[in-house]
Amino acid sequence: MSLKSVQRKRQYDSPKYRAFWKAAQIRLYLSPKHRFSEMKKNLKNVQFHDSILSTIGRTPLVRIQKVNKGCKALVLAKLEYFNPGGSVKDRIGVEIVEEAEREGRLKPGGTIVEATSGNTGMGLALAAAVKGYHCVFTMPDKMSIEKIRLLRALGAEVIVTPTAVPHESPESYTEVAKRIVRETPNSILANQYYNPRNPDAHYRSTGPEIWEQTGGQVDYFVCAIGTGGTITGAGKYLKEKNPNIKVVGVDPKGSVLREYYYTKKFSPVFKTYKVEGIGQDYVPGVLNFQYVDEVVEADDKESFLMGRRLAREEGLLVGGSAGTAMAGALKVAERLPEDTLMVVLLPDTGERYLSKMYNDDWMREHRFLVPERITLRYIVESKRGTPGLVSVDPVTTIRSALDLTSQHHVSQLPVIDKGKCVGSVDESDLMSTVINTPSMVDAPVSKVMKDPFPLVHKDEQVQSAVAYLSKTYPAVLVEEDGKIEGIVTRYDVIQYMSR
Numbered sequence: 001m002s003l004k005s006v007q008r009k010r011q012y013d014s015p016k017y018r019a020f021w022k023a024a025q026i027r028l029y030l031s032p033k034h035r036f037s038e039m040k041k042n043l044k045n046v047q048f049h050d051s052i053l054s055t056i057g058r059t060p061l062v063r064i065q066k067v068n069k070g071c072k073a074l075v076l077a078k079l080e081y082f083n084p085g086g087s088v089k090d091r092i093g094v095e096i097v098e099e100a101e102r103e104g105r106l107k108p109g110g111t112i113v114e115a116t117s118g119n120t121g122m123g124l125a126l127a128a129a130v131k132g133y134h135c136v137f138t139m140p141d142k143m144s145i146e147k148i149r150l151l152r153a154l155g156a157e158v159i160v161t162p163t164a165v166p167h168e169s170p171e172s173y174t175e176v177a178k179r180i181v182r183e184t185p186n187s188i189l190a191n192q193y194y195n196p197r198n199p200d201a202h203y204r205s206t207g208p209e210i211w212e213q214t215g216g217q218v219d220y221f222v223c224a225i226g227t228g229g230t231i232t233g234a235g236k237y238l239k240e241k242n243p244n245i246k247v248v249g250v251d252p253k254g255s256v257l258r259e260y261y262y263t264k265k266f267s268p269v270f271k272t273y274k275v276e277g278i279g280q281d282y283v284p285g286v287l288n289f290q291y292v293d294e295v296v297e298a299d300d301k302e303s304f305l306m307g308r309r310l311a312r313e314e315g316l317l318v319g320g321s322a323g324t325a326m327a328g329a330l331k332v333a334e335r336l337p338e339d340t341l342m343v344v345l346l347p348d349t350g351e352r353y354l355s356k357m358y359n360d361d362w363m364r365e366h367r368f369l370v371p372e373r374i375t376l377r378y379i380v381e382s383k384r385g386t387p388g389l390v391s392v393d394p395v396t397t398i399r400s401a402l403d404l405t406s407q408h409h410v411s412q413l414p415v416i417d418k419g420k421c422v423g424s425v426d427e428s429d430l431m432s433t434v435i436n437t438p439s440m441v442d443a444p445v446s447k448v449m450k451d452p453f454p455l456v457h458k459d460e461q462v463q464s465a466v467a468y469l470s471k472t473y474p475a476v477l478v479e480e481d482g483k484i485e486g487i488v489t490r491y492d493v494i495q496y497m498s499r
């Protein structure tokens, strides 16, 4: 044994050295990482993700069946609300954070800052929560309150800035975000509008998913444009696979992107619109029109109404920009032949817009919801929870009829005999009769009843009932298939109108 190895052996055998190793082993054993890898050895057939971040992507394609009536092409919706943060932006959040970590720009305890319409914030906040970073987001004030609350729920700080200012104004959400980064040590700007990781994320996930899910048979890919990350990244991938695939962008009316695509010029005036997350007053750095074949437009009303139809007719609870994407996609799909396969990307969940596009008052206030044809069916159904049709027959006594009116808080009673309305009584008339002639209280209502209420079919418009109600009748009866189904009074119509 050489002198050196004898010396080393002595060193390893020393009590000090052994104590050091024992402490190190205990520390290692106690570390959550070690315990987890030990535990993992015993976990067979247990299926789980290491963290929420690996559940991002692989969103489903679902066939559109109703809102595309008249289109021959097969239209498939890619449902990005299946991502854990509820939007397509989860894909870029984790990508941007991990790149900044790899480059050493984001260090433990660091802060992620971003100007976001909400969804990118969610994606970044998920990554930050798992990896232990702090987030500060700036958001324009047109964004829904739900988005602000969601970001705060994930631990982010949210600063609300004015919407109606140009993007270069110091007050704009992008400029405020830049200032926060300058003033915050150990912080990074996620910078989705200029960060190449944004389109890269779609090049590496969204594009390949669409290609694989359609077995390479996709003919058209349609998506709304915000930063342009989705259309640029997924469009690039799909065109590399097959240059004949057509990539269509949808721009909300008021944005400058469509005009710029066709004329290479901007209108000097930027008009605001209500759809969130898409459209711009300039061309973002990551948007590359090289991969785009066509840009179509959809306005706020079309977008919100289409979004609501997707929810009610297809069961897809999506946001307003999904309505924009689908409304634009269908303008293209209308002219396509039968054997065409179109994929439309629906960016986020509608749960974020319950106070807006899914709120009838908000829709009416902004003139997006104009009741085109309100039928009596709607009024009868909206009275659910009330006692329904309260009636008497001709032999019911005036006393019982008065009891019924006070019990059910109604003032009009149809008199029904063998399923037919043969007359009507009114609470105040019944009371006058009893006050004037008390002995009449036990007389049958047939003695005092007036003309029957008019019968109107359930599918008639409200106006046809109003014509009767404003004349002599206090109520109309609503029938379907010869059966009396309900009653609509003057009060019901006024209630409906005031709503």
Ligand SMILES: Cc1ncc(COP(=O)(O)O)c(C=O)c1O
Pocket: 089, 117, 118, 119, 120, 224, 225, 226, 227, 228, 229, 230, 231, 276, 277, 278, 319, 321, 322, 347, 348
């Ligand atoms: C709701 C919503 N839809 C669509 C988009 C557009 O996606 P992209 O920025 O990749 O163009 C965004 C982007 O922020 C969004 O928030």
